[in-house]
Amino acid sequence: MSIRFGTDGWRAVIADQFTFANVRLVAQAIADYLRDAGLDRRDVLVGYDTRFMAEHFADEVASVLAGNGIAVGLATTDVPTPALAHAVVQQRAAGAVMLTASHNPPVYLGIKFIPEYGGPAQSDVTAAIEQHIRRLLRETASGQMAVRTLDLAQARRQGLVQPIEPRLEYLEHVLGVVGTARLPRRLEVVYDAMYGTGRGYVPDALDSLGVRSHPLHAVRDPLFGGGAPEPTGEHLEELIQAIRRRPGCLGIATDGDADRFGVVDEDGTYLSANQVLTVVADYLLRVRAMRGSVVRTVATTHRLDALATEHGVELHEVPVGFKHVAAVMRRESVTLGGEESGGLSIAGHIPEKDGILAVLLVTRIWAESGQSLTRLLSAIHERVGPAYSRRVDMPAGEEAKRRVLERLASRPPEQWAGRRVERVSTLDGVKVWLEGGSWWLLRASGTEPLMRLYLEAPERQLLDRMEREVRAELERLVAG
Ligand SMILES: O=P(O)(O)OC[C@H]1O[C@H](O)[C@H](O)[C@@H](O)[C@@H]1O
Numbered sequence: 001m002s003i004r005f006g007t008d009g010w011r012a013v014i015a016d017q018f019t020f021a022n023v024r025l026v027a028q029a030i031a032d033y034l035r036d037a038g039l040d041r042r043d044v045l046v047g048y049d050t051r052f053m054a055e056h057f058a059d060e061v062a063s064v065l066a067g068n069g070i071a072v073g074l075a076t077t078d079v080p081t082p083a084l085a086h087a088v089v090q091q092r093a094a095g096a097v098m099l100t101a102s103h104n105p106p107v108y109l110g111i112k113f114i115p116e117y118g119g120p121a122q123s124d125v126t127a128a129i130e131q132h133i134r135r136l137l138r139e140t141a142s143g144q145m146a147v148r149t150l151d152l153a154q155a156r157r158q159g160l161v162q163p164i165e166p167r168l169e170y171l172e173h174v175l176g177v178v179g180t181a182r183l184p185r186r187l188e189v190v191y192d193a194m195y196g197t198g199r200g201y202v203p204d205a206l207d208s209l210g211v212r213s214h215p216l217h218a219v220r221d222p223l224f225g226g227g228a229p230e231p232t233g234e235h236l237e238e239l240i241q242a243i244r245r246r247p248g249c250l251g252i253a254t255d256g257d258a259d260r261f262g263v264v265d266e267d268g269t270y271l272s273a274n275q276v277l278t279v280v281a282d283y284l285l286r287v288r289a290m291r292g293s294v295v296r297t298v299a300t301t302h303r304l305d306a307l308a309t310e311h312g313v314e315l316h317e318v319p320v321g322f323k324h325v326a327a328v329m330r331r332e333s334v335t336l337g338g339e340e341s342g343g344l345s346i347a348g349h350i351p352e353k354d355g356i357l358a359v360l361l362v363t364r365i366w367a368e369s370g371q372s373l374t375r376l377l378s379a380i381h382e383r384v385g386p387a388y389s390r391r392v393d394m395p396a397g398e399e400a401k402r403r404v405l406e407r408l409a410s411r412p413p414e415q416w417a418g419r420r421v422e423r424v425s426t427l428d429g430v431k432v433w434l435e436g437g438s439w440w441l442l443r444a445s446g447t448e449p450l451m452r453l454y455l456e457a458p459e460r461q462l463l464d465r466m467e468r469e470v471r472a473e474l475e476r477l478v479a480g
Pocket residue numbers: 007008102320321322323339341343444445446447448452
């Protein structure tokens with residue numbers, strides 16, 4: 001058995017690997033890490049989303065931390081990951097343990113560790129925690145009592161476990177970043193909470209901006225209506241239909257733990273995260289004249305590069321995973337950090353992706369401009385050139401992922417889809433940059449047994465041709 005922290009924490013199937021015993025073990029590993037790092041004298045916060053039994057798993061974590069003498073702030077109800085991350089910074093806690101499987105299907109649960117800076121844990125921290133997990137597994141196998149717990153009721157009586165409610169402070173902060181001024185038009189949005197933790201946050205924030213919201217899936221359902229709480233076009237069909245019935249409303253959504261966003265324009269068109277990031281970056285750089293750099297992952301649209309160039313700010317490319325975006329946000333002033341999978345944070349906010357911040361910001365941009373988002377996007381494309389992007393997910397085991405990427409990296413192509421290859425980079429997977437601004441990237445997912453192919457080109461036909469050629473090459477590589 002292995003317990004690994006992937007792109008963003010440990011995720012496993014409930015009752016298979018995600019059991020009370022393993023959760024206690026991971027909590028013990030986190031307690032050991034905190035002790036080694038000299039952080040065990042400060043509070044640790046524990047939160048959970050709307051997953052099946054998530055609050056019970058959170059209780060287990062609290063009782064292990066308390067068993068190690070660590071003071072715990074335990075959330076009284078489900079909480080968005082960004083709200084918990086913000087509470088870490090605000091309360092000067094040593095960190096937080098968040099029980100969530102984010103946007104994964106309902107059979108999953110997981111644990112994210114959020115260090116004291118209120119963002120995703122960097123690899124050195126998760127590697128240290130994993131090392132403790134391996135040791136604890138060995139100790140448990142040899143019959144030692146490796147995990148220390150304290151009965152929760154007793155811990156509460158001793159004041160070692162206290163309740164926390166991060167909601168109001170977080171909402172005040174996030175509204176400060178988005179802008180508290182009431183919006184100039186009478187507006188309505190349909191908000192799809194996807195049965196997740198955003199439901200207790202987004203409607204109130206919208207209300208204070210003067211926006212009327214119609215909720216969708218705003219109750220807790222650990223089965224997520226039979227789907228996955230992932231705010232992508234394929235999972236937002238009901239939101240799209242709701243907007244078609246109420247033309248003129250904007251559609252917004254957040255995932256299970258509200259760290260990712262989804263947006264549906266006022267005519268029912270789903271906008272990809274790349275398109276939303278482009279509109280938001282344009283607004284921050286052009287309208288708000290923010291001058292910090294822009295950070296995107298290797299898999300994210302290069303329209304952000306074009307906007308950064310237009311406004312004379314620096315652009316950083318980092319591997320996939322918001323932790324890499326966060327690392328840059330912690331060391332310099334960043335206007336916008338974003339990723340293709342629906343992650344965004346901006347200057348003045350915590351270095352963690354935040355779906356609530358994203359949907360509030362998009363609502364403000366839509367309201368202030370008085371135009372549809374599609375119209376705003378076309379105006380940007382008219383200025384800096386158009387871009388079509390696509391992601392194709394292909395099932396692949398660990399061995400296949402490694403073999404294909406190794407072969408591709410060792411024999412990089414010189415020409416692709418009739419275009420000269422300008423650059424090949426292996427920052428994360430293999431990325432091929434073509435003349436004329438097109439590119440494709442093939443990488444192994446760190447969260448699912450998949451290879452992900454990302455493509456971007458200024459014309460749709462070229463995009464199709466690139467995809468056909470990559471698929472043919474992959475077939476050759478797999479066969480050969
Ligand atoms: O493409 P993957 O390795 O599966 O990762 C996809 C996503 O996983 C998590 O949600 C991380 O927080 C994201 O930063 C990352 O983009």
